[in-house]
Amino acid sequence: MTASTHVPAKGSLILVTGASGYIASWITLYLLEQGFSVRGTTRTATKGQWMKGMYAARGFDGFEYTVVSDLENEDAFGDAARGVDAIIHTASPFHWNVTTPDDFIKPAVAGTLSALRAASAAQVRRVVITSSYASILENKEPLGEFTFTEDDWNQQSIDEVEAKGTGAWRMHWYRASKTLAERAAWKYVEDNTPPFDVVTICPPYVLGPLIHDVPSPDALNTSAANWYAYLSGQKSADDAIAPAGILCDVRDVARAHVRALLLPEAGGQRFGVATRTFTIQTLLDHVTGNDKLMAAFPDTVRGPPGKPVPPQNWFDCSHSLKVLGIELTHESKTAIDMTESLVEKQKGWSKPV
Numbered sequence: 001m002t003a004s005t006h007v008p009a010k011g012s013l014i015l016v017t018g019a020s021g022y023i024a025s026w027i028t029l030y031l032l033e034q035g036f037s038v039r040g041t042t043r044t045a046t047k048g049q050w051m052k053g054m055y056a057a058r059g060f061d062g063f064e065y066t067v068v069s070d071l072e073n074e075d076a077f078g079d080a081a082r083g084v085d086a087i088i089h090t091a092s093p094f095h096w097n098v099t100t101p102d103d104f105i106k107p108a109v110a111g112t113l114s115a116l117r118a119a120s121a122a123q124v125r126r127v128v129i130t131s132s133y134a135s136i137l138e139n140k141e142p143l144g145e146f147t148f149t150e151d152d153w154n155q156q157s158i159d160e161v162e163a164k165g166t167g168a169w170r171m172h173w174y175r176a177s178k179t180l181a182e183r184a185a186w187k188y189v190e191d192n193t194p195p196f197d198v199v200t201i202c203p204p205y206v207l208g209p210l211i212h213d214v215p216s217p218d219a220l221n222t223s224a225a226n227w228y229a230y231l232s233g234q235k236s237a238d239d240a241i242a243p244a245g246i247l248c249d250v251r252d253v254a255r256a257h258v259r260a261l262l263l264p265e266a267g268g269q270r271f272g273v274a275t276r277t278f279t280i281q282t283l284l285d286h287v288t289g290n291d292k293l294m295a296a297f298p299d300t301v302r303g304p305p306g307k308p309v310p311p312q313n314w315f316d317c318s319h320s321l322k323v324l325g326i327e328l329t330h331e332s333k334t335a336i337d338m339t340e341s342l343v344e345k346q347k348g349w350s351k352p353v
Contacts, residue, residue, distance in 0.1 A: 006126045006197045006267050008086040013037045014261070015084040015124075017077060017115060018091030019065065020047040022221040023130065023203075025212035026254035027088055028063065029055070034258070037062040041080050041091065043069050050213040071111035081118035086196075088257055089115040090130040092181065101161045101168065104177035112181045116188045116198075124196050126267065128260050131182040133204040133246065133272060133315050134175035143244075144311025150202065150270040150320060154179045182270075197267035199260040201253065204274045204315060207283070208250035208334045209341035216349055228342060230280055231287075233299030240281040240303045244312035247278045249329035259324040266324070272317035275328045277309050283335040290336065296343040 008014060014031055018024045019040020028038045032055060040063065042048040048065030055063045066080045071091060081087060092108045112129060119127045133148075138156040140146045157175035160168040182200055189198050206223055214220055220228055229235045256273045260266045281303045287293050288302055321328070 012085035032060040077118035101173040108177040108181040204246035237303035271320035
């Protein structure tokens, strides 16, 4: 079987799990723009209907949805995968309404394995999985002196969770879940020799405009909620300066998924997508001079502009960007476009914060 046989047929039906999410909504839009039909899984019919209407308003009628509410069900995606040509699996929890590491780990691993079993039963051609740079980077000191690539794995978070349980830093809970879920995917391929190949995408901190349903500030995804907290004055200027992180625009992450789905040579690879190191303040510098945006968010945190970014270990994605042929969005566009989208979302909120 040659690599090209793993590429889905043009115009075929693609399953996107977690389709009502931040990244997945953009993935779905780009698939529809390229002529594919998309079946998305959502946790509720209300979310599915909203997404269907949103895409229809953009001129696309090729979206359908099915409700999958329990990611830990071993056959969660069995029905959803029937008749599809490929799967993009994005569904995985990332929020802080958790009490134990297993609140992250169990649904992340179980959901991934369920998607792969469904893919085997449906005889799909390719599965693209949303992993994270959390499965790659470890905390290494001194900061700024280490560079990670797609060849690295984060064993540190797994060890921390195994040793300390709920006493481990909660970010290690999440990072362990992403590492264990991705390793489970590669082990599934090794053990089962399925009829498809697998690709994983490992994005860092993701920001950018929102097109999915956000009926209130409480419904914002984690990274968007953090940005909104600065726009609405809920955090301080000191918080905005540190710590540093690694950024990518949500649209670039979505494009990476679609390119990974369609490129024959992408099969069997891990891909990272990262723009640059940043602090919230470096992004705020791009929006605080915009009178229109500041009129919508008059309480925006205003720290000292031009503050240097503290040292941060780097995630070198040059190999991935070359293979996928992606030109990354500048951080200024990410910050401005995201803020503009929140201006629009806020108009529909009955009680803006």
